[in-house]
Amino acid sequence: MRKIFLSIALTLAVSPSFAQWAGKEYVVEEDAQVLEKLDEWQDLKLGFFVHWGAYSVEGLCESWPVVSEDVEWLTPHENLKEFREHYFDLPKQFNPTKFDPAKWANLASDMGAKYFVFTTKHHDGFTMWDTKQTDYKITNPEYPYAHAKYADITGSLFDAMRKKDMMIGAYISKPDWHSPYYWSPSFESPGRNVNYKIERHPDWWKKYTDFFYNQVEELMTNYGDVDILWLDGAWADKANRGQDMGMDRVGAMCREKQPGIMVVDRWVGGRWENYRTPEQHIPAEAEAIPWETCMTVNCCFSYRFEESVETNVKEARDLTHKLIDIVSKGGNLLLNLGASPEGWFNKAEVEVVEDMGAWLKLNGKAIYSTRAVEPYAEANVRYTQSKDGKKVYAIVMLEEGEQPEKAMLSGCLVAKDAVITDVATGKQVTFSQQGNSTLVDMPKKKGTAQYAVAFEISKVEKMAGKSFGKSQAAIDADNRNL
Template sequence: MKKLLIFIVALLSAFGAQAQWKGKEFVLDPDPLVQQKLKDWSDLKLGFFVHWGAYSVDGMCESWPIVSEDVDWLTPHKNLKEFRKYYFDLPKKFNPVKFNPEQWADLAEDMGAKYFVFTTKHHDGFTMWDSQLTDYKITNPAYPCSKLPKADVTKYLFDAMRKKGMMIGAYISKPDWHHPYYWSPSFESAGRNVNYKVERHPDWWGKFTDFWLGQIDELMSNYGKVDILWLDGAWANKDNQGQDMRMDEVANICRSKQPGIMIVDRWVGGKYENYRTPEQWIPSESQDKIYWESNMTVNCCFSYRFEDSPETNVKSGRELIHKFVDVVAKGGNLLLNLGASPQGWFNPEEVKSVKNMGQWLHKNGQAIYATRAIAPYAESNIRYTRSKDGQKVYAIALLAENEHPSKVMLPGCLASKNAKLFDVATGKRLSFSRQGNATLVNVPRKKGTDNYAIAIEINGIEKMAGKSYGKSQHAKDAENRNL
């Protein structure tokens, strides 16, 4: 019953996210540095996302339990005022003594991730860096976490991930439910939004947004090269109760300190949503004309859950690979989330799944990294990608557990008579036959994580999706907006 409820919640969230996806026009940023950064980012394909904060102490949902909204996926506590006090005091118990940023970076590398996004501050306002603008932070001397050798976790994580050659993303929430000029103590909170009328109290709103801009400046000035500013809390925007987050000023700070940085004002649309971020779902059709990234969880939720939690529902390495390949075939990236524990590590089953995923990627990554989408994208259990120069096409057969085919049919993909086909994982040449507008490939038997999917390299295509695929078509595909 619990898993059914989780599924229903995920379904409802997906429907809401899809409405956001379809309702806004994608605007490509005119800044050439941003455009180049987007192209580079789209080569990376897999990102490592981590939600971590004091909420991990109790293994609870991040931030949302303190909201006074009776929504489908969250029911407020009966005594919300008392619970909020308890929640905001969680940093007094937060002491991640096992935190090791180099170990996190090793895990990111093992799973095959090429960029990293960290929740520097969620909606609850607890700041995971040494901000000079608030005491509600991980380095506050009143909290035990401040005594850690590497208490400024944002700094040390960013440094460790950069040493692995990763792009760096700073997630930060636009609303801040701990700040007295977002949720003013003069009024009860009415929900996720600011709890007063901005037009009546412009001085309050000005103080809050000054604080907001100051924290953005800290992240952009003091934490090395940052490639992505990943903003959450879409309801905080000037069209909703006048919550003007001064995005032009945000962009000026970011671009002056971090030229070319991608700004992701998610679900708001316009010039500061440099790429789209569907949450916990994958588009049913290809979206290869825009930049986008599905952000998904390995477990049921974004924040940490204890191993014996009834909510625990860890995706297997096979399931992760299948979702990832589907995303890439449709033109997107995958930002894969793990919730960190109160000690500073991760659920062992989740670690096992992402490492198994990485084992497959380390052998078959040629069919994934730095590729682009190509029609027919997805047919039955087959997903297609192509090299950026259009010279190679990759077909990836997604295999069920205990499925060991000796032949794989590639519908919509007709290899030329003199084509050369290879098993990507081993480099061994594969024999094939042509069947109408499809190709039948003889494939080797796979074992272990190799059996998640079979990636096939095709050098020489006659038709894709019924379309002739000569040299001119190779060139056209390579020029496909260079996405």
């Protein structure tokens, strides 16, 4: 395998101390099925990400309140031991009686998402499928939701999303704070890491890695076609305290069970990080490797009760602009909503993603199945190109109430015999050449359509002063030869 060495600056929501995970090596995968899947995934552009678990009962910051770390985004508990006992009992209150996987799938489709990633298990170890490895699971007969129609939540969601032709991603945490072989009851648990010395207790660590392997194998075996294994908890890595999760073994099993599956051992680098996942952050420049930004609609990944998030929900215009910016740089957006204890989402968050979806329904041709093209961005304009490299899309992002008469495409010289159309309507628009730039007449828009105006340009002579026309296949070939 050829290797690309990159210094990736990641902004990580969970801890600024994770700067140590930046600058990891990226290995260009040579498995033809994986490369084909990666190419298809890069066509999709928008994913629907959901954090959901027993922590949503109290609107907690996912699993993190059980960790004793002095970080600014956690409120410490005076009696952490007592709180942990309370926390790990939350599944006894978790009864999402309003959960309807078909309704979730409809929302994903309405927002314009093309793939779905679900937290099958977060760091607290509570498993949202019918695992045979632990009783700490949604289908435990002692828990109230165990006998519901959709008790195997992961399976019901994956089935519903496939009916909408979604790619399926299984998020699972590598660390498991409920497992006695990760957090041994023999010792205190001062932080997120394994709480014993692995070299002194190799039998415990083997039991833990076998447990993890077996849970992943269940997901790969019993839940239909899975396209992405999305791994979280980068600190569970052999480079940190010897926490070797046996990723070669895990990855090989996944590829045997699910040929072509993309494995995302995020922030770790190497063979099993098929694409990069900056968190709550959009890179300043286009990246040469596959990547997605995972980002929340409000301030947090997990559910927050309505009154605490209303002022933090991103506006639909802002989300749309973020998506456009990400796509222009060659990335995907994995957009997260946290589900409520009842099994739905905050009204304000649903409204903004549906509004973004309304814009995509009209302008998706400039987003889906496109690739990056220099100069990517200039002022309020973003560029994309068709995969065959024959057409360019210029997307003019507008602020509320903004209705300019014309837009200057400073990085794009349109051929005199070209045709420019408004993507949303298919109507031809008038343009003129201005030196090495193009001046385009702007159509008037209202409502969600006014977030941005996308133009399809049939023929371009120059982009940012360079001759245009190199196909994506040629660009990909160049990248593989780096």
